[in-house]
Amino acid sequence: METLTVPGGSLTQEQREHYDSQGYLVLPNLVSLEELQPIKDSLSEKVESIAQELSERGLIQDLHEDAPFETRLGLLFSELTDREFNKYGRSWRERRPGFYDLMSNPRILDAVESLIGPEIFSNPVYNVRPKVPKVAVGAVPWHQDKSYWPDANSNPVITVWIPIVDADAENGCLQICPGTHRKRVLSYHAEQRTGTQYTEIDEELIEAAIAENGSVQVPVTAGSAILFNDRCLHMSTVNQSKERIRWSVDLRYQPTDQDPMRSHGAGFLARSHIYPERIATKEDWLAERPEHLG
Template sequence: MNDQHNGGSLTKEQMEFYNREGYLLIDRLLTEEDMAPAKEAMNSKVSIIANDLLNAGLINDLLEDRPFQYRLAELFQDLTPDDFLKYGRGWRDRLPGYFHLMSNPKILDAVQSLIGSEIYANPVYNTRPKIPRVAAGAVPWHQDKSYWPDANSNPVITVWIPLVDANEENGCLHIKPRTHRKRLLEWHAEQYSGTGYTALREDQLGSTETVILPAAAGSAILFNDRCLHMSTLNQSDGVRWSVDLRYQPTDQDPMPNYGTGFLARSAVRPERVATLEDWLADREEHEAENRSVI
């Protein structure tokens, strides 16, 4: 690409679109090879869940030969939503595959175009296994910033990546463009799905037209943490696997109450960029064990 900014990968036109609309879709940013470590981490978790269900007498087949997109859905197809929610609406396991994904240069290059080279990977990252026809799979209209209302963390950039093709049938992302210019709206905890997602009322959504964003596996949707967005139920037979990662400038609130993030990139202090070993040990920076760290 040309017209690159801050050493990042986005074009001037892409940056202008993001700044104007509050989001940007980058088609097929990642390859299957790029996604493989994260998929391995997801498969490991699914195997743990399958063994748990088997030991509890809830299933009689681990379905080990089923494809990535279908195994988790089929494990729960005869069980209840409560059985699924026992494992959480999103996963934040500290597995190497997630660090490799969050540290992927293609993602960091895109983020660098928007916030510069001093990049902190926020501790709020999630794996989203949206299984078929479970109410918890539908995420209501909200702003990500509702989860950290007091943090001086603008801009926080969410990078949403589907690991399988996301479409209207399996519950792709919906966004209201230009709503990143809104203040943080008053929200409530929704009640119908058992998740307590932060949610907005219909009368708070305004007249901005909704953009539906189907995305091929490995694509990335970047958006501002004030941008209104949601996703619908999964009406397919497979799992809509996705991850939502978050990045911010290093001079912003690291949100330690959500866990430990890490220094993902730095031109000023490259020797302090966290390694996998640092991240697994809950260290924000390389060699941080030699310093006082909260």
């Protein structure tokens, strides 16, 4: 088996080898519930602002102010259409302080360092996903992340997928087709069934990949992480639970010598042993400064 030679970081040799051979790795309880609290607070503020806007537009009567974070957004959308969900609730990429706290979490960076070394750039493509129960556009079809940046050079971008609540088969945890990270970018098209326009691998190629490699559901508890390579096929289904929103974030990291993908926004230098003084502060990130100038 091919072994990685990058020293440092927090992963064991066995974990690195699993990532290298399967294209993904599960790290149970990587982030504590206390460390998730700042992002939950930011998201609760966001849900409140959506409730206010829906109410001002006359689309809802009940603000569900007493509902917990785990269910409130679903209750707000329960009488609305997929169109509204697509507009307000599908995925968010905003600059809120709690997001930066999580993206800079040392335990996440330690794990990533094991795979790409200590010069770590946080890619501008990150998403918060409230997968609300029973909403068709909450499903994500089989795809490779690299289909979103096919022209970037071939260094791998690592996704770190972290649920903010427990994610399981019922509420639409990730499903992965292991070992597919060694494939080239497979032919894909924009998803048309629900109108999300997500990239989706052509059907016959998905069938062939699953026939060859199988697929695994990857249930994980809140704060656990699934790291995966940007060529590894993955998807998630509609949330079939009664009222549990599947809240998750997908963060991305890459070596600093890779295309910073400016067309997707400003990423930031998250860790550097060579230029520690250039690591972006929260203020840099909130202001979308592409580089720390202080």
